[in-house]
Amino acid sequence: MKLSPDQTIFWQHGFIHIDLTLVTTWALMALLSVASWLITRRLRADIRISRWQCLLEMLVTAMNDQIREVGLNRPAKYIGFIGTLFVFIAVSNLCGILPGYTPPTGSLSTTTALALCVFIAVPFFGISENGIGGYLKSYLQPNFIMLPINVISEISRTLALAVRLFGNIMSGGLIVTILLGLTPFFFPVVMNALGLLTGMIQAYIFGVLATVYITAATSENDGSAKTKESPQKK
Amino acid sequence: MQINWFTVIAQMINFFILVWLLKRFLYKPVLKAIDDREKRIAAQLQDAAAKEAAAKQQGDEYRLKQEAFDRDRASLLQKAVDEGNAERRRLMETARKESGDLRAALERSLEQEKENTNREIVRMTQNEVFAIAKKTLEDLASSGLEEQSVRIFIRRLRSLDGTGKQAFLAAFGAETHSLTVKSAFDLSGSLRQEIETAVRDLLTAPPAIPGTAAPAFVYETAPQLVSGIELAAGGYKLGWNIEAYLASMEKQLKEINPNQVTEPEKKINGNKETNPVNNKETAPSNG
Incomplete structure (x- = not known):
């Protein structure tokens, strides 16, 4: 039994290989890009707009508002990164209802990659906002004794991000697979629906946590922002 | 359950590519459309506010003109009424005077006529009396x-x-x-x-x-x-x-x-x- 799509390899040449995770990711990337292009190629600034444009505007506006609520006052700067995180994870998880589909977020490699992206993005946005000195100074808050704790916190939360998403998605898929063998009719449907809910929640959690980390890095007083992490963890 | 570092790197690259793609095809156009709409609505609201202000100003001007017109009309009406009353009084006075003159002339004429009639009666009576008396005496x-x-x-x-x-x-x-x-x-x-x-x-x-x-x-x-x-x-x-x-x-x-x-x-x-x-x-x- 393959627990991760990484184990399905289509082509390999030494270190380089193409597995199901990559293929699925590319397919999702193509789907998102083409769909976005199709919808946004005829955008109108009038009062009357198409349904798809309305849907996209609602989505983008909701993400903008969410980013602003968390604490970033210029959401247009961060929506490219945080919104893509949410959209990719959400679409990846929602497609789990398709038969034979294995979400790439069920791969620890993918979740690790996303967590590393957040790990890179936090200092990137922090330095772009406060400069490198201001960013590094945040590790000395509230005093220099906290420096090791802050470094460990930075690494552990990245690891937590990766493992949390992977664990939830992988376990959901695993449970459905197991239940298909035990009770093939009713419970897999319920668990699939539950998996959809879990997938959306995980996408939301991942996006919000990334926003919180970036907010903490870009804010002068990052102590209050970091405390928001704990109650939102599942 | 292992981490495939090639997949990790590839996924990171994929993710950043996806970020660029979605920014290019999704966020920027949508945000631009929203901004344009907000600007258009703001412009329309501003235009509407300007038109409302202009309309209010015009309304005020028309109201002031209307009030001035009402005042002028009332003044002219009152003036016309006063002039009409004065003219009526003058005409009435003239008519009364003419009527009085006519009545006095008529009374004088009647009096004169009456006097003339009386005199004529007296004269005729006198003449007749004289004539009768004289005739009688002549006969006698x-x-x-x-x-x-x-x-x-x-x-x-x-x-x-x-x-x-x-x-x-x-x-x-x-x-x-x-x-x-x-x-x-x-x-x-x-x-x-x-x-x-x-x-x-x-x-x-x-x-x-x-x-x-x-x-x-x-x-x-x-x-x-x-x-x-x-x-x-x-x-x-x-x-x-x-x-x-x-x-x-x-x-x-x-x-x-x-x-x-x-x-x-x-x-x-x-x-x-x-x-x-x-x-x-x-x-x-x-x-």
């Missing part, structure tokens, strides 16, 4: 009546008072000592004798005038005297007849109503010159 005139008239004349001659006697004597003495006796009928000899006796007695009575004891008497007949008799000596006349009474009565009526004799009346009188009544200026014997 006879020698007997003549004789009676002579006797009354003689009695009055004898009873002349001092002033009348002196006037008679003065007139008689200044003339040719002749006396003219006029009567309606020819006088009989006895009556002539009585008259001459009475005249001589008057002339001889003191104070007598010398040379007047034998006056010459001339007898004439004058039918217009209406049973009367008249004694003329120079410019003095003494007589008695009914015409004298009638003339006296007419004179009294004229004294009562001085306007009696008008132009038409004179004309009427002129047309009646054939009337036998004679307005001779003869002093009635009764004074």
Whole structure:
């Protein structure tokens, strides 16, 4: 039994290989890009707009508002990164209802990659906002004794991000697979629906946590922002 | 459950590519459309606010103009009403004055007409009375009546008072000592004798005038005297007849109503010159 799509390899040449995770990711990337292009190629600034444009505007506006609520006052700067995180994870998880589909977020490699992206993005946005000195100074808050704790916190939360998403998605898929063998009719449907809910929640959690980390890095007083992490963890 | 680091790196690259793709095809166009719409709506709202402000300003201007127009209209209306009332009062006053003048003229005319009618009635009555009386007396005139008239004349001659006697004597003495006796009928000899006796007695009575004891008497007949008799000596006349009474009565009526004799009346009188009544200026014997 393959627990991760990484184990399905289509082509390999030494270190380089193409597995199901990559293929699925590319397919999702193509789907998102083409769909976005199709919808946004005829955008109108009038009062009357198409349904798809309305849907996209609602989505983008909701993400903008969410980013602003968390604490970033210029959401247009961060929506490219945080919104893509949410959209990719959400679409990846929602497609789990398709038969034979294995979400790439069920791969620890993918979740690790996303967590590393957040790990890179936090200092990137922090330095772009406060400069490198201001960013590094945040590790000395509230005093220099906290420096090791802050470094460990930075690494552990990245690891937590990766493992949390992977664990939830992988376990959901695993449970459905197991239940298909035990009770093939009713419970897999319920668990699939539950998996959809879990997938959306995980996408939301991942996006919000990334926003919180970036907010903490870009804010002068990052102590209050970091405390928001704990109650939102599942 | 292992981490495939090639997959991790590839996924990271994939993710950043996806970030670029979605920014290029999703976020930027959508955000731009939203911004454009917000700007358009803001512009429309601003335009609407500007139009509302302009409309409000125009409304205020029109309201002010309307108020000014209402004030002017009320003022002009009041002025027109005042002028109308003044004109009405003036016309009423003029009409009242003209009416009063007309009424006064009409009243004067009516009064004049009434007076004229009254005068005409009086005059006609008077003329008729005179004519009837004269006609009656003429019809009644006879020698007997003549004789009676002579006797009354003689009695009055004898009873002349001092002033009348002196006037008679003065007139008689200044003339040719002749006396003219006029009567309606020819006088009989006895009556002539009585008259001459009475005249001589008057002339001889003191104070007598010398040379007047034998006056010459001339007898004439004058039918217009209406049973009367008249004694003329120079410019003095003494007589008695009914015409004298009638003339006296007419004179009294004229004294009562001085306007009696008008132009038409004179004309009427002129047309009646054939009337036998004679307005001779003869002093009635009764004074």
